[in-house]
Amino acid sequence: MYQPSEEEREYLRNYRPGDYERPSVTVDNVIFTLSDKHELSILLIQRRNFPYKGLWAIPGGFVEMTESLLEAAARELKEETGLENIPMDQLATFGDVGRDPRMRVISVAYMAFVPKDSLNIHAGDDARDAELFRIYRNEEGLVLIGTRHVVKEDELAFDHAKVIETAIQRLKNRIDYTEDAFHFLENDQSFTIYELKKIFETVKGENLDAGNFRRDFLKKYVDTGKVVETGEKTSANGRRAATLYRKVRQ
Amino acid sequence: MYQPSEEEREYLRNYRPGDYERPSVTVDNVIFTLSDKHELSILLIQRRNFPYKGLWAIPGGFVEMTESLLEAAARELKEETGLENIPMDQLATFGDVGRDPRMRVISVAYMAFVPKDSLNIHAGDDARDAELFRIYRNEEGLVLIGTRHVVKEDELAFDHAKVIETAIQRLKNRIDYTEDAFHFLENDQSFTIYELKKIFETVKGENLDAGNFRRDFLKKYVDTGKVVETGEKTSANGRRAATLYRKVRQ
């Protein structure tokens, strides 16, 4: 391990940062969930202040000097949704010069996948309204449909349309080789194969063959020990009882 | 497109950034190339100033207020290597609190893949020495072997060992579905299948079957029009003449 010399420690004690201009740094969270009807959805907040007053944005905020980027993202997630201990993944960093009309702001975007029922949307201060939007697409681009509002791509604040597009793309690419899908489960300690199948279908935007999905699931997760049977079955409500599985937490 | 109201324009005219503390933002470049003996290599510079004086680091520098992150990375690449118009990809952003002992620094890492012969290593100011290091690995982690120096993982400045590890991982994952491999070619307007095969073998760290690689190459790049035959052949020097291909620039 690197041990600084006495000379270097002396230098650091006397170090005073120059007063050159610095950009502001924020974290922004793309929070994905699945709607009741199994549609990919995202949490947006409505801006009540300038700039982009009235437009919708992904939630975020300034990075404090005492917290890491991930800590900042997790703090913001908690403030917005009440959720803690959610795995978050860094998406990308957006830093074009004019992306915030006030000043230079560099934004590190994170993404999180959360089960809908756990979502407890805090508008935070009344400075902003929060809503869940289903993700659609037409010729002009993204269309986000909430319960009370419809938001088109160009009604998103800052460069957030680009951030969201990047996130959707990344999620689709990742879903097969990460464990993202499990994070959408309401309860990853008791779920059926077909609940998980629904999640994959939603994210990929295509229907999957039930038999093939089942075999893939068994080989990829059960045979490797990542998922085990709970021993329970669903109490049959209208159909044949299904085996319940549990995600093994590493 | 969003048109700010007169009120919002007024707000922006009068906007003065608060004087809260801001982190410094840098870009750092992981510059990959292949050595003469087809070994994956990376460009490092030796620090001649505190902190981490004498240790090796990936090149980088502060982001100017007037340039985007990518522009900053490209500017640094040019200063270090003389290379321009090289495609660069954002790797990840590193922002742990103590990663720079002087002050809070958030670093956006980029990666570039360049042909070795084009590399014209500028030490820049004499404040630093630059050298190409082949990438090896032993039980303790990364070992970087240059022509004059050998650098172990813990002799890298800041969190650059982590940055480099992340970059190597990403490169290995990307190589099959991106066009990174072509960027390592000395001349992508005239190359043979086997030159490209060598690059894939180096990055993946395994030998590939010549026949299968050839068929894959033809299907993946030639059939899709991404690569075309030049019409020329290698002037036979000790062996059968090989077809020369040219990458089509989109």
Place this chain on the structure above:
DNA sequence: GCAAAAGTGTTCTAGCTACACCCATGC
């Protein structure tokens, strides 16, 4: 008995792996 999820079996094929084999050329 029908709808719908749960679960199993089987066929067919595209694509990959492995490997054998021929060609061209310089030494």
Place this chain on the structure above:
DNA sequence: GCATGGGTGTAGCTAGAACACTTTTGC
């Protein structure tokens, strides 16, 4: 003639797509 890279052919295997079919339950 042999080493080396250039280039072709093909047998065999496997993952996966497609789909047929059975089970269980509530209505």
